[in-house]
Amino acid sequence: MAELNGEPVGLGQLQNLALTNYGHFTTMRVDDGRVRGLALHMERLRRDCRTLFGVDLDPRRVRELARRAVPGTGSTTVRVTVFDPGLDLGHPATAKDPHVLVTSRPAGELPLPPLRVRSVTYARDVPEVKSVGLFASLHHRRQAQLGGFDDALFVDAAGGISEGGTWNIGFFDGSQVVWPDADSLAGVTRELLKDAHGHVTRPVRLSELATVRAAFATNAAIGVRAVSRIDGVDLPESHEIIDTLRTAYAGIGGDVL
Structure with a gap:
């Protein structure tokens, strides 16, 4: 599953992320719809967004977008990536419109080997x-x-x-x-x-x-x-x-x- 601002994401929208590699993310393990340390994940996204883009990120909106990637039961790994599709490689100071990319995959079984x-x-x-x-x-x-x-x-x-x-x-x-x-x-x-x-x-x-x-x-x-x-x-x-x-x-x- 991959959505950008709540809509299916196209390859063209990901081009800037792939070519500039400028942005931040957090990865959450979601078990039956719940996340350990959810407030810490949201604060990380807000803090890093201010650092990289100079603007605030709405954690309620992020949670709403992330929730769309989670089934009602079971364990899922959800990654929230924040980047500006309009970033100009020559003028990164103009990047002030961060978008939210949500991707998900099945969570692995724990514990993992040493x-x-x-x-x-x-x-x-x-x-x-x-x-x-x-x-x-x-x-x-x-x-x-x-x-x-x-x-x-x-x-x-x-x-x-x-x-x-x-x-x-x-x-x-x-x-x-x-x-x-x-x-x-x-x-x-x-x-x-x-x-x-x-x-x-x-x-x-x-x-x-x-x-x-x-x-x-x-x-x-x-x-x-x-x-x-x-x-x-x-x-x-x-x-x-x-x-x-x-x-x-x-x-x-x-x-x-």
Whole structure:
């Protein structure tokens, strides 16, 4: 399913998005018409719209458009993409008429198998925005997969860990969850899980991995996914903290879309 401002979308309307790659989005897992952290998803869209286009986005209108893509029962992954079809590549400052593209697909079964990730020195452009510009993230993911891993983990020049290309990462030090203090996207799932267990936010470096008890990735589509390998460091494929966070996340009551 794909609609632009509530109407079937044509190829010509998507041309600008494909050629300029300027816009932002959020992805929501909808279970029986409900979304965990719906207010956070809507606030992200409003915030990013102001950042990229300088105008406000009506969350009620977005919810109305997104609701059209959701069946009454079952689980669906809905992506809301905001872009301006009239954007001029030479004059992006004139882009002030964002449209709402809604696409949907069946949601995958959870939990997913553990991730094996390879670190790469990289930081996303404007990391606080969930941008449609995924070239570098997909390139690094591809290179990691060609090297025998599942995905890439972004670090700075000093080995400070930030995030994955489309997910946040968390660690368990034996007593509390540790979220990396670094420039990254404030994922909705990460923010919801901060109330699920004692946690701290501080810098985390690759050199600390030998002392880590468990690691996990989070986003709305995957929930909580174990990370079983980072570079040459093996981590448990299952751990009590991961079970605890999964149970807590599953127990969060979603809001009606």
